[in-house]
Amino acid sequence: MRTFINGVIAGAVGTSALNATTYLDMAVRARGGSSTPQDTVQKMADDVRVGLGEGEKAENRKEAIGALLGFATGVGAALCYAPLARRRVPWPVGVLALGGLAMAGSNVPMTALGVTDPREWSASSWMSDVVPHLVYGAATYAAYQRLR
Numbered sequence: 001m002r003t004f005i006n007g008v009i010a011g012a013v014g015t016s017a018l019n020a021t022t023y024l025d026m027a028v029r030a031r032g033g034s035s036t037p038q039d040t041v042q043k044m045a046d047d048v049r050v051g052l053g054e055g056e057k058a059e060n061r062k063e064a065i066g067a068l069l070g071f072a073t074g075v076g077a078a079l080c081y082a083p084l085a086r087r088r089v090p091w092p093v094g095v096l097a098l099g100g101l102a103m104a105g106s107n108v109p110m111t112a113l114g115v116t117d118p119r120e121w122s123a124s125s126w127m128s129d130v131v132p133h134l135v136y137g138a139a140t141y142a143a144y145q146r147l148r
Contacts, residue, residue: 003082006147010085011078014098014140015071021132031128036116037066043113070106077101078140085144094144099137103129 026033041062045052052058081098089097107129110116121129 003086004079006085006144007079007082008075009147010140010143011075012071013143014078014102014136015074017139018074018102018132018136019070021135022128025128025132034128036110037070038062039115040069040110040113041065043115047113073105074102074136074140077105077136078144081140081144085148089141091141094141095134095137097137098140099130099133102136102140103133 022033025031038059042052052061077098080101081094084094084097107116107118111118118126
């Protein structure tokens with residue numbers, strides 16, 4: 001049970017760091033947010049034939065569910081890493097493993113659903129994805145170390 005709780009805590013810390021990094025990037029570069037979380041929710045709803053409502057209600061649901069999926073991905077990646085976290089993992093290995101798990105957890109489903117294709121991303125798009133996931137990895141790793 002302790003491993004599960006530590007995974008949830010570390011994942012929440014990492015997800016908060018990822019979100020803060022993303023919003024800082026958006027503020028500095030004056031760029032808009034990605035629509036892929038909402039597009040993913042819409043695609044999933046269409047695939048299982050679940051209505052999200054109409055107009056503004058549907059848009060609000062997509063935004064909220066997309067954000068919740070992001071939190072679930074962050075906590076889920078930390079939980080997948082939890083068995084390794086019981087032992088001392090070198091910092092670079094832990095950060096890369098956690099960042100990679102979170103990045104795969106978000107990008108693989110979106111790619112499989114046809115929402116995005118990373119092969120078509122620009123260098124700027126890759127940086128907007130890689131950097132926050134590395135920050136996630138560092139923050140989650142640090143949280144795990146602190147919880148040890």
